[in-house]
Amino acid sequence: MREHQGPVRSFLRYLGCPRSEADDQVQETFLTFLDATFVLRDERSTARYLRSIARHRFLKSLRRLDREPPSLDLEAAEDAWRDLREDDSGRPYMDALLKCLEGIRGRARQALDLRYGGGLGRTDIATKMALSESGVHSILVRARRRLRECVEGRLQG
Amino acid sequence: MTDSNQDRSRQRLLEHALYEALGGDAQDAPDLASKVRAAWESEDRAPSDPDAPAPPAAQAPAPSAPTPSAQASSTPGPRWIPWAAAAAIALTGTSFWWGQDDPDTADIADAPEVARGPAASDAAADPTLVSSDSDPDASSPLTAELIARAETVAQQLDEISFEGMPAEFVREMIEKTYREGALAELRRTPRIWPSVQASVDGLLEPKRMPLYARRDLVQALALDPSEAAFKSLRSLWIEQPEAFSIEAVVAMAERGAFEFEREVDAWLGSFRPEAPGESLPGDALSGALYGALRGDERALPILKAMVKANLADDRALLASVGLARLGRRADWLDRVESDVATLRAQLDAGPLSSREQDEVARRIDALSYAMALYEGMRMERFEPTDEWDGVPRAGDPGHWLDVYGAARAVETRDRAALSAELEALVDR
Numbered sequence: 021m022r023e024h025q026g027p028v029r030s031f032l033r034y035l036g037c038p039r040s041e042a043d044d045q046v047q048e049t050f051l052t053f054l055d056a057t058f059v060l061r062d063e064r065s066t067a068r069y070l071r072s073i074a075r076h077r078f079l080k081s082l083r084r085l086d087r088e089p090p091s092l093d094l095e096a097a098e099d100a101w102r103d104l105r106e107d108d109s110g111r112p113y114m115d116a117l118l119k120c121l122e123g124i125r126g127r128a129r130q131a132l133d134l135r136y137g138g139g140l141g142r143t144d145i146a147t148k149m150a151l152s153e154s155g156v157h158s159i160l161v162r163a164r165r166r167l168r169e170c171v172e173g174r175l176q177g
Numbered sequence: 178m179t180d181s182n183q184d185r186s187r188q189r190l191l192e193h194a195l196y197e198a199l200g201g202d203a204q205d206a207p208d209l210a211s212k213v214r215a216a217w218e219s220e221d222r223a224p225s226d227p228d229a230p231a232p233p234a235a236q237a238p239a240p241s242a243p244t245p246s247a248q249a250s251s252t253p254g255p256r257w258i259p260w261a262a263a264a265a266i267a268l269t270g271t272s273f274w275w276g277q278d279d280p281d282t283a284d285i286a287d288a289p290e291v292a293r294g295p296a297a298s299d300a301a302a303d304p305t306l307v308s309s310d311s312d313p314d315a316s317s318p319l320t321a322e323l324i325a326r327a328e329t330v331a332q333q334l335d336e337i338s339f340e341g342m343p344a345e346f347v348r349e350m351i352e353k354t355y356r357e358g359a360l361a362e363l364r365r366t367p368r369i370w371p372s373v374q375a376s377v378d379g380l381l382e383p384k385r386m387p388l389y390a391r392r393d394l395v396q397a398l399a400l401d402p403s404e405a406a407f408k409s410l411r412s413l414w415i416e417q418p419e420a421f422s423i424e425a426v427v428a429m430a431e432r433g434a435f436e437f438e439r440e441v442d443a444w445l446g447s448f449r450p451e452a453p454g455e456s457l458p459g460d461a462l463s464g465a466l467y468g469a470l471r472g473d474e475r476a477l478p479i480l481k482a483m484v485k486a487n488l489a490d491d492r493a494l495l496a497s498v499g500l501a502r503l504g505r506r507a508d509w510l511d512r513v514e515s516d517v518a519t520l521r522a523q524l525d526a527g528p529l530s531s532r533e534q535d536e537v538a539r540r541i542d543a544l545s546y547a548m549a550l551y552e553g554m555r556m557e558r559f560e561p562t563d564e565w566d567g568v569p570r571a572g573d574p575g576h577w578l579d580v581y582g583a584a585r586a587v588e589t590r591d592r593a594a595l596s597a598e599l600e601a602l603v604d605r
Binding site for chain 2 (some may be wrong): 030033034093095096097099100101104105110113114117118121132133135136137138139164167168171172
C-alpha cells in the first residue's frame, strides 16, 4: 500500500480532488480495493485498478455534493497518466520536470514559483512582478509550453 | 477521443506536477497504511461499495459477493429496479393514495389495485409497517431502512456513467429531477414510505401498471446502464411503445437497439415541425440531435424550428450545434456570436447583481457545453483559466473571452492565432 498510496493521491489531485479531501479519498480507495476480489498479478495492473477505483470514488463524491464533474475528459486523463506517469510511480516524469525547470530562468521562473510554489493568482503575481495581468498570463503560457516540450521530449528520448 | 482532450490532459498533468515539484503537494501526504489497516480490521467499517469498478475480468476468477442492494431485495424479479424510480412512481401516485382532493389526479382514482401493490396489505399485517390511516414514525427502524435503501439507489443513480450524446444531456435532467424531487419529498413526507414499497411490487408487475406509471418506469430504466435494464426496455417496447418518450427511444438507439434506431429513423422521416397543427415536443431535440450527429438531413427542419422557437432557450443553442453538424456552421457561429455579444453587453453594463452573475455563469456553462458537444467530446466542459474564481465580473473579460476564443478555435483550429487575438483583446 505504501508504494501505491502516493501515486493514487497524486492521481486524485490531478483529476481535481481538493487537497483537503485527497487523503480521505485515498483511504476509501484502498478500503474498496481490499473489499474487491482482485487478484494481484503485477504492480501495473494493480495501479490501474486502484486508479479506476479512485476515479469512481471521486466522481461519486462530486455528485453527492452536487459539484461540477471534472473538466477533464477522464478517458484522456487516464491515457495521459498512463503514457507519462505510470512507470516507476511517475518518477521519470518528475525527474524530467525538475531537470527542465533548471532551464527556466528569470521572470518566467519567478512567475512559475509564485504560481505553483506560492499558490498566487494572476493579479497578485502581476503586482509582485510589476507586470500587467496579461503579461503574467503570457509568461506562464510560454513557460508551460517550453516545459511541456522539454519534459515530453526527454521522456521520448 | 480528440487531440484537444489529450492536449488538455497533458497540460493538466504538467501543471499538477508543477504543484508537486514547486509547492510540495505530494511531500506532505501522510502515510495512510496504518489508518487503512485499522479501518479494514474494524468491524464497523463501511460496507463495500456496491458500485465499485469491477476488477479486470482476467483477474477476478471468483464471483463477487452479493451487494447490499441485491441482498436487500429478496422479492423475485429484477433486482436492479431502482428504489429511486419506485420513489418517483410513488410520488406520481401520492395524490392517489393520500391526496384525493387533488384535481390533477382525480381521474386515476380507479387505478387498479395493483398500483397499491400487494405489499400494502403486507404493510397492514406487519406491525412495523404503517397503514395509510396513520402517519408512521419517521424514526422507526423500517423507515430508517427504507431511507437507507433509497439513498443507496440514489447513489447508484449518481454512478451512472452517461454514455453518448444527446441522451447524456437529457438523462442529466431526468436524473436530477428524480433524485432531488423524489428523495426530498420522501424526507419531507415519511408517511408515503409504504407506498414506495407498494410501488416496488407494482414495478415487478409492469403489465398491470397504469400508463402514467409505466412512463415513469421507462424514464427511470433509461437511466440504468445495465444489461438487465436494456433487455427490460426492449420488452416494454413490445408491450407498450407509447410509454416511451423520444429521449428514451434515443437513449436505446444510442445503445445499439436496432428497433429503436428504426423508430428514431421513422420519427425523423415523419415529423414535420412546419406542418399546420404540428407541435414541437420539448424532447424533439434528442431525436433531432441524434439524426444530426449522424448526418441525417431530415433533422434540419426540426433543428431550425427549435432555434426559431426557443431563441432564449439553451435548447436552441444545442440545436445550433446540430445545424453545424449538418454543415451549417454559420448558424452555429451566429448563435455563439449572439450569445457572446449578450454576455459582453451584460458585463459592460456595470457591476452585476448576484442573480445576474448566476445568469451569466449559466450562459457560459451552456456555451461551454454546446461547444463541447460541437467538438464531439464526452463529459467535456470548458476549463476556465486557473485564475478565474468562477465569478464573472465586469472588467474581467478573461473567462468569456476564453469562451469566445474557444468557439473560434473550434472553427479555425488555430490556437496560436487565437492566443494572440485574445491577448490583444485583454489588453484593449
